Amino acid sequence: MTNSTGRQRAARQSDVAALAGVSQSAVSRVISGDADSRIPEETRKRILDAIATLGYVPNPIARNLRGKRTQLLGVHTFEALFPNARESFYFQFLLGIEERAEETRHDLVLFSSTGDGGGARKIYRDETNRLTIADGSVLLGMSPDRDELARLWHEGYPFVHIGRREVLGAPFPCIIPDYRRAAAEIVRRLFDHGHRSFAFVRESIEGEPYEDRRDGYRSAVTELGIRDSSPGFLSDESGLSDAVLDGFADGSVTAAVVESERIAETLRERLTARGLSIPGDVSVAVLEDTAGAGVRWDDLRIPRKQIGRIAVDRLIEMVEDPDAPRESVLVACEVVEGETIASVRAAVRSGSAAGPDGSAR
Amino acid sequence: MTNSTGRQRAARQSDVAALAGVSQSAVSRVISGDADSRIPEETRKRILDAIATLGYVPNPIARNLRGKRTQLLGVHTFEALFPNARESFYFQFLLGIEERAEETRHDLVLFSSTGDGGGARKIYRDETNRLTIADGSVLLGMSPDRDELARLWHEGYPFVHIGRREVLGAPFPCIIPDYRRAAAEIVRRLFDHGHRSFAFVRESIEGEPYEDRRDGYRSAVTELGIRDSSPGFLSDESGLSDAVLDGFADGSVTAAVVESERIAETLRERLTARGLSIPGDVSVAVLEDTAGAGVRWDDLRIPRKQIGRIAVDRLIEMVEDPDAPRESVLVACEVVEGETIASVRAAVRSGSAAGPDGSAR
DNA sequence: CCTTGTTGCTCATACGTAGTAGCACCGCAT
DNA sequence: ATGCGGTGCTACTACGTATGAGCAACAAGG
Numbered sequence: 001m002t003n004s005t006g007r008q009r010a011a012r013q014s015d016v017a018a019l020a021g022v023s024q025s026a027v028s029r030v031i032s033g034d035a036d037s038r039i040p041e042e043t044r045k046r047i048l049d050a051i052a053t054l055g056y057v058p059n060p061i062a063r064n065l066r067g068k069r070t071q072l073l074g075v076h077t078f079e080a081l082f083p084n085a086r087e088s089f090y091f092q093f094l095l096g097i098e099e100r101a102e103e104t105r106h107d108l109v110l111f112s113s114t115g116d117g118g119g120a121r122k123i124y125r126d127e128t129n130r131l132t133i134a135d136g137s138v139l140l141g142m143s144p145d146r147d148e149l150a151r152l153w154h155e156g157y158p159f160v161h162i163g164r165r166e167v168l169g170a171p172f173p174c175i176i177p178d179y180r181r182a183a184a185e186i187v188r189r190l191f192d193h194g195h196r197s198f199a200f201v202r203e204s205i206e207g208e209p210y211e212d213r214r215d216g217y218r219s220a221v222t223e224l225g226i227r228d229s230s231p232g233f234l235s236d237e238s239g240l241s242d243a244v245l246d247g248f249a250d251g252s253v254t255a256a257v258v259e260s261e262r263i264a265e266t267l268r269e270r271l272t273a274r275g276l277s278i279p280g281d282v283s284v285a286v287l288e289d290t291a292g293a294g295v296r297w298d299d300l301r302i303p304r305k306q307i308g309r310i311a312v313d314r315l316i317e318m319v320e321d322p323d324a325p326r327e328s329v330l331v332a333c334e335v336v337e338g339e340t341i342a343s344v345r346a347a348v349r350s351g352s353a354a355g356p357d358g359s360a361r
Numbered sequence: 362m363t364n365s366t367g368r369q370r371a372a373r374q375s376d377v378a379a380l381a382g383v384s385q386s387a388v389s390r391v392i393s394g395d396a397d398s399r400i401p402e403e404t405r406k407r408i409l410d411a412i413a414t415l416g417y418v419p420n421p422i423a424r425n426l427r428g429k430r431t432q433l434l435g436v437h438t439f440e441a442l443f444p445n446a447r448e449s450f451y452f453q454f455l456l457g458i459e460e461r462a463e464e465t466r467h468d469l470v471l472f473s474s475t476g477d478g479g480g481a482r483k484i485y486r487d488e489t490n491r492l493t494i495a496d497g498s499v500l501l502g503m504s505p506d507r508d509e510l511a512r513l514w515h516e517g518y519p520f521v522h523i524g525r526r527e528v529l530g531a532p533f534p535c536i537i538p539d540y541r542r543a544a545a546e547i548v549r550r551l552f553d554h555g556h557r558s559f560a561f562v563r564e565s566i567e568g569e570p571y572e573d574r575r576d577g578y579r580s581a582v583t584e585l586g587i588r589d590s591s592p593g594f595l596s597d598e599s600g601l602s603d604a605v606l607d608g609f610a611d612g613s614v615t616a617a618v619v620e621s622e623r624i625a626e627t628l629r630e631r632l633t634a635r636g637l638s639i640p641g642d643v644s645v646a647v648l649e650d651t652a653g654a655g656v657r658w659d660d661l662r663i664p665r666k667q668i669g670r671i672a673v674d675r676l677i678e679m680v681e682d683p684d685a686p687r688e689s690v691l692v693a694c695e696v697v698e699g700e701t702i703a704s705v706r707a708a709v710r711s712g713s714a715a716g717p718d719g720s721a722r
Numbered sequence: 723c724c725t726t727g728t729t730g731c732t733c734a735t736a737c738g739t740a741g742t743a744g745c746a747c748c749g750c751a752t
Numbered sequence: 753a754t755g756c757g758g759t760g761c762t763a764c765t766a767c768g769t770a771t772g773a774g775c776a777a778c779a780a781g782g
Contacts, residue, residue: 010493010516012768023732028770037771038729055516057490061425062768065737070422071474072494081459091452098442102476107491110469112462113432129418130468132371133433155371155416373738384762389740398741399759423738426767725782732775737768745762752755 011054020050074137096308123148136319158318164208174328182300182333183216186285194344195255200230203259255283261290279342298338372415381411435498457669484509497680519679525569535689543661543694544577555705556616561591564620616644622651640703659699
């Protein structure tokens with residue numbers, strides 16, 4: 001009964017049954033509140049008493065084995081939470097996921113066992129897929145191995161992916177920050193400030209989220225008839241070439257749309273080195289949510305918490321109805337005003353460059 | 362085979378067995394690598410082939426039911442992660458826990474299902490203890506209901522508690538930041554700066570962590586023969602009475618040891634209102650790790666990540682050996698130098714108060 | 723008295739795995 | 753021929769639960 005000598009067997013339904021003088025099935029029926037199993041109030045009471053005196057607690061594992069749901073939702077991050085540079089990157093998603101999980105009476109499983117101790121995590125390890133513990137899972141982060149995703153989908157396991165990720169033949173649903181629209185909106189904002197000649201400064205990384213940003217930028221630029229002078233746009237380099245900087249210096253390019261805070265910082269340094277200022281000479285917008293420690297960039301906000309919540313909701317739908325449609329969800333990113341976009345006229349006024357106004361060639 | 366119409370039954374050992382032309386037991390033996398079960402290489406190979414073609418993955422749930430460990434470690438926070446004022450409070454612990462879990466090949470279960478949607482979480486809900494899913498659990502946070510802890514311990518469930526928590530008749534192990542020693546060390550530091558008359562400003566909250574701080578302070582003060590002039594020390598008020606402030610103003614008290622950053626900030630405002638400065642007139646040390654946004658307080662660092670790691674290690678020990686000793690662990694807190702402690706002489710020199718030097722009555 | 727229906731349960735089985743016990747067979751020594 | 757030990761498996765059961773099928777008892781209706 002006590003803890004004195006380690007752990008003793010927990011009470012099970014058959015123990016309860018014995019004490020109450022009924023069969024195990026009767027106990028099960030009372031517990032799972034089976035409506036159409038006529039157990040009279042008196043017996044029912046006896047069973048509940050027995051449960052109380054034995055301190056019986058149902059075993060969720062056994063329950064699940066019998067085909068019921070575990071009420072566990074998995075969270076698989078392809079990298080460990082901890083070594084991530086921006087501490088809050090995963091955490092913000094996790095908060096939303098946790099919040100919604102609590103509301104829907106689910107517990108979360110953080111899959112960490114498949115890590116190599118250093119960071120990278122796999123779904124399949126030793127031919128074992130631990131995700132099956134959970135009724136379904138939210139996948140998160142940069143998955144290096146798309147075959148794993150394909151396989152998981154192929155097995156019919158319910159999962160959603162945070163962030164767009166396309167895998168041929170595995171049309172799993174993704175919860176996607178709408179970078180396309182946000183990028184377009186930012187271009188529009190710059191346009192409204194009079195800018196007509198842009199440079200796009202890209203990261204060296206590839207991947208769907210970046211494609212979306214680039215797509216959004218490209219189509220907005222085209223639609224507005226804007227002159228884009230990105231030399232590195234289609235190349236693999238990080239794009240901060242001298243040619244681009246020359247464009248800023250001679251005033252032929254007045255606005256920069258950059259993919260990351262990191263690059264934005266680099267850009268700022270290089271501009272400063274040439275005696276140019278932001279937004280005095282060049283307006284800059286960043287296509288990710290910046291940490292905001294130094295410069296207050298004009299940027300966008302990825303609604304991580306909300307995305308986490310949506311992911312849980314979509315996942316639960318999939319778990320409950322395996323035949324439900326599995327469409328991806330786009331989530332709007334708010335474009336946030338900072339201090340790095342100014343109108344072209346102001347730029348010309350306060351600028352030290354000798355260039356013509358924004359519409360010049 | 363495909364995902365086209367929802368989920369189909371996953372392959373199990375009996376399927377593999379049928380395909381390989383052996384019995385289910387044989388498959389189990391090959392999988393669990395049972396050494397003393399003579400399965401010749403040829404059969405073994407056939408089974409492995411069948412596993413590969415069927416894409417069989419072992420079911421951890423069933424495995425557990427059979428008495429094996431789940432390799433799941435629970436994390437139970439008595440409040441939700443998210444609404445906590447200091448976002449990183451739980452998160453830092455979680456990082457350590459995750460780190461160590463990954464290294465020891467465990468997955469984590471975040472118990473959120475027992476919440477009321479608003480924050481407070483219970484261990485037992487509807488007479489069900491979900492913790493049993495995990496092999497053992499790390500408990501974390503302010504547990505309002507000690508009976509739950511007693512019951513959990515009574516059932517023999519393996520768990521550790523982060524932070525000291527004493528429950529009569531349930532001597533479970535705790536991982537404890539050594540506030541006693543840190544508090545004593547801070548008193549010593551002030552002593553070394555020439556301070557001889559102290560005030561202790563306490564929080565209105567009760568609980569073991571605060572008792573430890575008060576104990577440490579009290580014993581250090583006694584041991585060093587220091588004059589303590591805390592009027593509110595034993596009272597329930599937050600202790601920032603006018604009497605204390607008078608003591609600072611007339612120079613009869615030169616140092617304050619306060620329990621929280623919140624109170625430290627209040628103290629600073631009140632001192633400023635009386636024309637006193639920190640550390641010019643009063644030296645202040647804080648007995649928790651401050652956020653560091655404004656003032657750089659002399660304070661202490663709670664090694665949260667390390668505590669998380671230790672918790673996991675202790676827990677695993679308990680899981681593996683139910684009869685192992687269950688002692689608590691003290692973890693040293695580093696005392697960190699800030700900008701709010703100065704030596705008494707300097708205080709007198711730059712101070713505007715008319716009081717005598719620190720040893721005066 | 724026989725049918726029909728209802729109440730209050732119990733029986734048996736399945737879920738997927740691990741492990742204990744043991745069976746059939748073979749080779750070899752006695 | 754008989755015993756013995758080893759090889760290569762299989763049979764069976766337990767883990768704790770949920771559930772379809774069904775059975776005994778009784779009541780009501782004919």
